[in-house]
Amino acid sequence: MKRIDVKVGFQCSNLCRFCVQGDKRYKHPDKSTKEIKEILKKSKKDAEGVVFTGGEPTFRPKELLKWVTYAKGLGYKTIQIQTNGRMFSYLGYCKDLIKAGVNEFGPALHGSTPEIHDYLTRAPGSWEQTTKGIRNLRSLGQYILTNSVINKKNYKDLPNLAKLFVSLGVSQFQFAFMHINHIIANDPNLIKGIVPRHSKVEPYVKKGLNVGINAGVKVMTEAIPYCFMEGYEEYIAEKVIPESDVFDAGFEVKDYSKYRKNQGKAKGPNCPKCKYYKICEGPWREYPQIFGWDEFKPVKK
Numbered sequence: 001m002k003r004i005d006v007k008v009g010f011q012c013s014n015l016c017r018f019c020v021q022g023d024k025r026y027k028h029p030d031k032s033t034k035e036i037k038e039i040l041k042k043s044k045k046d047a048e049g050v051v052f053t054g055g056e057p058t059f060r061p062k063e064l065l066k067w068v069t070y071a072k073g074l075g076y077k078t079i080q081i082q083t084n085g086r087m088f089s090y091l092g093y094c095k096d097l098i099k100a101g102v103n104e105f106g107p108a109l110h111g112s113t114p115e116i117h118d119y120l121t122r123a124p125g126s127w128e129q130t131t132k133g134i135r136n137l138r139s140l141g142q143y144i145l146t147n148s149v150i151n152k153k154n155y156k157d158l159p160n161l162a163k164l165f166v167s168l169g170v171s172q173f174q175f176a177f178m179h180i181n182h183i184i185a186n187d188p189n190l191i192k193g194i195v196p197r198h199s200k201v202e203p204y205v206k207k208g209l210n211v212g213i214n215a216g217v218k219v220m221t222e223a224i225p226y227c228f229m230e231g232y233e234e235y236i237a238e239k240v241i242p243e244s245d246v247f248d249a250g251f252e253v254k255d256y257s258k259y260r261k262n263q264g265k266a267k268g269p270n271c272p273k274c275k276y277y278k279i280c281e282g283p284w285r286e287y288p289q290i291f292g293w294d295e296f297k298p299v300k301k
């Protein structure tokens with residue numbers, strides 16, 4: 001099923017240290033309701049799903065309800081919100097979103113404790129709000145798919161985070177390796193402070209996945225190549241991410257999967273020897289530009 005990904009603007013109530021969109025925050029205006037409606041209308045002929053994202057789509061809470069209502073009226077089958085999840089702490093707002101037509105809720109949680117999560121989001125109280133939001137959605141029987149960005153400050157916490165997700169009753173959780181933005185890439189101190197190494201992260205990701213798998217919760221990873229996922233290949237999200245067009249900051253990316261493979265990710269000099277060469281996308285290209293290719297060992301054919 002094809003879907004569209006509408007970045008409604010880049011403002012956000014969090015200020016995440018690893019945010020790949022962070023540098024767009026002060027540069028690009030919000031899309032107007034008129035623009036968003038036009039995107040929804042023109043895309044409906046070949047897309048059945050829409051993801052409202054950003055920035056933070058709930059930053060304009062009343063407008064979001066209008067966009068969702070409009071999307072539902074046009075007949076979109078899945079309507080998802082990718083969000084920091086803080087607005088879900090208001091039960092009434094959750095009910096309004098459900099009534100308007102949202103049927104997939106994608107809050108982001110990056111640590112099992114307020115100390116880790118709030119440090120990363122630079123928003124005191126955000127952990128409390130997002131976890132309360134997940135509880136609210138759960139009490140309303142909603143489909144909840146969380147995303148957690150793997151970085152240097154949280155990778156050892158992933159197994160505990162997974163336990164928290166299981167106890168909160170999420171439908172699915174995903175660990176996504178951070179995508180290094182150009183601000184971080186150009187600052188050695190930021191690189192040292194926030195970017196983890198794939199080889200160090202691997203055991204913690206697998207332990208976290210085991211927690212979900214053993215509890216019967218759907219689990220996924222994103223932006224982790226096959227050479228760090230031995231035995232867990234079936235959980236690589238890139239294999240199942242639907243074809244999508246992305247409406248970004250004043251430009252449109254047709255078929256984001258192709259763009260991600262050809263321009264976002266990269267493969268190294270030894271990759272052609274690897275069993276997964278054809279299906280693997282490789283890491284985000286900024287990572288080997290900083291750390292090189294030594295960690296990426298081709299999987300034997």
Ligand code: SF4
Pocket residue numbers: 225226227228267268270271272274275276277280281282283296297298299
């Ligand atoms: S193709 Fe390269 S990046 Fe992908 S799994 Fe193989 S060695 Fe790793």
